Amino acid sequence: MKSEQASEKDTAAMRRRARFGKLPDRIPYQDLIEEEATAPGAGSDNRYDPEGSWNRFSCLALDLAP
Template sequence: MHEAATTDAAATVRRARFGKLPERIRYEDMTQEVETDPNARTKSTYNPEGAWNYYSCLALDLGL
């Protein structure tokens, strides 16, 4: 019984110092479904010839 009182006292001190954990967030609340624009594919297509502009490589930067 002495052990349970010590655990309860430690828990009380811990809660007083740190408070309580935030409530859990459900996965459904973290996601959002958005309708896409049917013409979005033609506006932002992948261009393989221009993709090298966004690629970063230290060896290429140093000219190796």
């Protein structure tokens, strides 16, 4: 019984290998990332701007206030 199951698994593995071939090569982590130099202070535009905050914050109560 075990030899039948083993031969079935081997046959299935051979069929998969014949149908799909081998897996693609792994891509190294260094090739997945990219680093870029930025100017000092870049990305620090998160200062509080009370007059421009309306486009990021919406409240129905503020819209209904006279």
